Amino acid sequence: MKKILMLLAGVVTLLAVSMPIGAMEMKEGVVMGKVIKADGEFVTIKTAEGETKTFHMDKTTKITGELKAGAHVSIEDAKGHAMSVSVEKQMAEHTGAEPPIAP
Numbered sequence: 001m002k003k004i005l006m007l008l009a010g011v012v013t014l015l016a017v018s019m020p021i022g023a024m025e026m027k028e029g030v031v032m033g034k035v036i037k038a039d040g041e042f043v044t045i046k047t048a049e050g051e052t053k054t055f056h057m058d059k060t061t062k063i064t065g066e067l068k069a070g071a072h073v074s075i076e077d078a079k080g081h082a083m084s085v086s087v088e089k090q091m092a093e094h095t096g097a098e099p100p101i102a103p
């Protein structure tokens with residue numbers, strides 16, 4: 001029993017120490033996916049994992065590229081608010097087709 005308690009204390013200490021680092025890493029999460037819908041205030045994407053996520057946008061959101069349905073984007077997520085939305089230039093579709101080779 002004493003052993004378990006000591007183990008628990010160790011885990012708690014470890015968590016307490018690692019927490020600030022974890023919090024810093026959580027500060028900005030980047031979510032990538034394909035745009036399903038983008039209207040004035042919200043953008044909905046489908047991630048590679050198949051999850052559908054909606055982010056809020058306003059005039060503080062920095063949008064790079066042409067944001068439209070079907071575009072691949074990476075979104076800087078701040079608890080559901082998009083801090084930035086960047087449209088990826090290539091990667092239009094992953095068809096498996098090789099890029100044309102110049103002669």
Ligand SMILES: [Cu+2]
Binds near residue numbers: 057
């Ligand atoms: Cu917002």
